[in-house]
Amino acid sequence: MIKYPQVSVRTMTDQNLTDFIRCPYKFYYTHIEKKKHPLGWRQAIQHIINKVVSSYFQLPKNQRTPANVLQLIDQYWGRLELGMFDTKxxxxxxxxxxTDGLMTNLSSESDIAQPLFLYEKFKMNLKELDVDLSLTFDVAEWQQDSFIVKKFLVDADVQMLELYCHLTVVFSEKVFGIRPARIEVMTLIDGEKHVFNPDTDSLEAGLNYLQLMKNLLEDTQQFSDMYNVNECPACPFQGVCDRDEKIETKHKFLS
Structure with missing residues (x-):
């Protein structure tokens, strides 16, 4: 990175915003400089979760059994490479x-009819921010005059949960003209279920949040205040990342 380069954001996706929250430097190297990097274990497992959940909900209702959940996990888990992980x-x-998280959550969803959306990606132009937005709805279930949105993740911190909630509300209201009745995010590593109930103020809150995110994405001078040191050990950009230099330069500038 050159010293505090200017970034102009024209497109925001759920994936690049998630990467930014995990670490702004990793976001920069991945989405701005387009540097290629090997798939990490978290990403690889997320792909497996998506495949299992998608395949499960495409089964007839009478075949949505715990045994078939296990069969789908076995089918896709074999694609993981042990070398992606730090230890056995x-x-x-x-x-x-x-396995436990998918078994618990999918078994309880066996009676749901064919989902309204199943891993469908939507795009829209958000005039308020002058950006294009992209979001994938994992599973959406119609309920009376609204719908319930469900997402299955490896893990997520509070910031990521907040991001997904705001994105879902903005997309739902702007694209479909309907506020979701409920948003459920299942984080499978810790076995938690996070439930959000949007209200009449949620759209404005979502727009304000996305405006803030756009500002942060474009202000690379702030990256050194936001990066997460816990992401560094497994980061594929360790050899090129100049975060330490930027932090030192910033500290000298502020002192």
Whole structure:
């Protein structure tokens, strides 16, 4: 990165916003400089979760059984490479947690009719921010005059949950003209279910949040205040990232 380069954001997706929240430097190298990097274990497991959930909801209702959940997990889990993980213990603990999380959550969804949306990507132009937005709805279930949105993730912190909630509300109201009745996010590593109930103020809050995110994305001078050191050990850009230099430069400038 050159010293505090200017970034002009024209498109915001759920994926690049998630990457930005995890680490702004990783976001920059991945989405701005387009540097290629190997798939990390979290990304690889997320792909498996998406495949399992999608395949499960395409089954007839009478075939949505715990046995078929296990069969789908076995089918897709075999594509993981052990070398993606720091240790064998990390691999086996992840396998156990994801299997348990999918079994618990999908088994309880066996009676749901064909979902309204199933891993469908939507795009829109948000005039208020002068950006294009992109979001994938994992599973949406119609309920009376609204719908329930469900998302299945490896893990998520409070910021990521907030991001997904705001994106879902803005898309639902702007594209479909309907506020979702409920948003449920299942984080499978820790076995938690996070439930959000949007209200009449949620759209304005969502627009304000996305405006803030756009401002942060474009202000690379603030990256050194936001990066997460916990992401560094497994980061594929360790060899090129100049976060330490930027932090030192900024500290000298402010002192």
């Amino acid at each position: 213990l990390q691999y086996y603990m992840a396998a156990a947690a994801i």
